[in-house]
Amino acid sequence: MTETTRTAECNAAPAPLMMALELGSTKWTLGVTTGPGQRPRVRTIPAGDLLTLEKEILVAKARFGLPLDAAVWSCYEAGRDGFWLHRWLIAHGGQNVVVDSSSIEVNRRARRAKTDRLDVGKLLALLLRWCGGERTVWSVVHAPSPEAEAQRQLTREIATVREDRKRVRNRIQALLATQGIRLELGARFVEHLATAQTGDGRGLPAAYRLRLEREWAHLEAITARMTAVTAARDAAIAGGTDRVATVARQLCTVRGVAETSAAVFSAELFGTRTFRNGRQLGAVLGLVPVPYRSDQRVQDQGISRAGRADLRRIALQLAWCWVRWQPDSSLTQWFQRRFVAAGGRSKRIGIVAVARKLAIALWRYVEHGVVPEGARLKA
Secondary structure, three states: OOOOOOOOOOOOOOOOOOEEEEEEEEEEEEEEEEOOOOOEEEEEEEEHHHHHHHHHHHHHHHOOOOOOOEEEEEEOOOOOOOOHHHHHHHHHOOOEEEEOOOOOOOOOOOOOHHHHHHHHHHHHHHHHHOOOHHHHHEEEEEEOOOOHHHHHHHHHHHHHHHHHHHHHHHHHHHHHHHHHOOOOOOHHHHHHHHOOOOOOOOEOOOHHHHHHHHHHHHHHHHHHHHHHHHHHHHHHHOOOOOHHHHHHHHHEEEEEOOHHHHHHHHHHOOOOOOOHHHHHHHHHHOOEEEEEOOEEEEEEEEOOOOHHHHHHHHHHHHHHHHEEEEEEEHHHHHHHHHHHHOOOHHHHHHHHHHHHHHHHHHHHHHHHOOOOOOOOEEO
């Protein structure tokens, strides 16, 4: 009787290649390894050079003895490069995570060494821990789709133009104030500027007048741009067929919610994101409290202030409008009972809670059609 000898076969997938990227404006530093016990391979490539990046990945696979089809797990910090690199890595068969920079562990000493090589090594070590199942090692940024990013540009452009207009107006008023001149920034500003006199009775110097005229022309161009983008936003809400326009139109049916807040909430939150519960929505807005309880020390740290500051500002403005235009709603009555009688500072604290509760109520109205309790809809 003869015995047949069989060679043991292993069907396990090869170990993935771990890669961390430290992205700069002129160069990228990348570190690759296969496990905690393997010394990382660190290389520097020109920023945005994807051909060199792809070549370095192939060289690293050969260096560590991995097959060409081995999986690649990568990470980099969210920043100026956005999400295009994330999409490129995913399209080329890799698994990538975009990391919130503020969630990365750092040494708390007053002085610590910081170089691109050290940073990429730290990212690589955290990536190994994250792939090993330690999901709380950092916070992962959920990359939006290209369509969602494009749908947010109109409301963000309006915010940018509004800031530009405010900056130019303040500059004109500051230039006038240095000469003791008080002029209204109206339609006849240039005419009044020609006959304006300084505070000590002199005529306005020609150099000042020419600069102010150019600043005024700049302000008029910004105002025209603001008119155009605002009209485009209103037209999109009125006749748009995509989800962002539909959600904004639905929000506008609630009394106290106008086009500005509806467009921003739809583009930044309800129309382009999905939430499983109200806690996630509050965390995105940065309106959730941050507890601090250590031994016998209990400290109020206020809200987290995470995410975009524009969203929090609009949420607070919307909360004040809600208190004014929805006096019969249960949320307004809760605010009146709990905070109004206590004074001004208590009202400012309470309106933050109203903003958080109102955002959750509007999310439920958009997702499930549940009208906030006691709220009135527009005719």
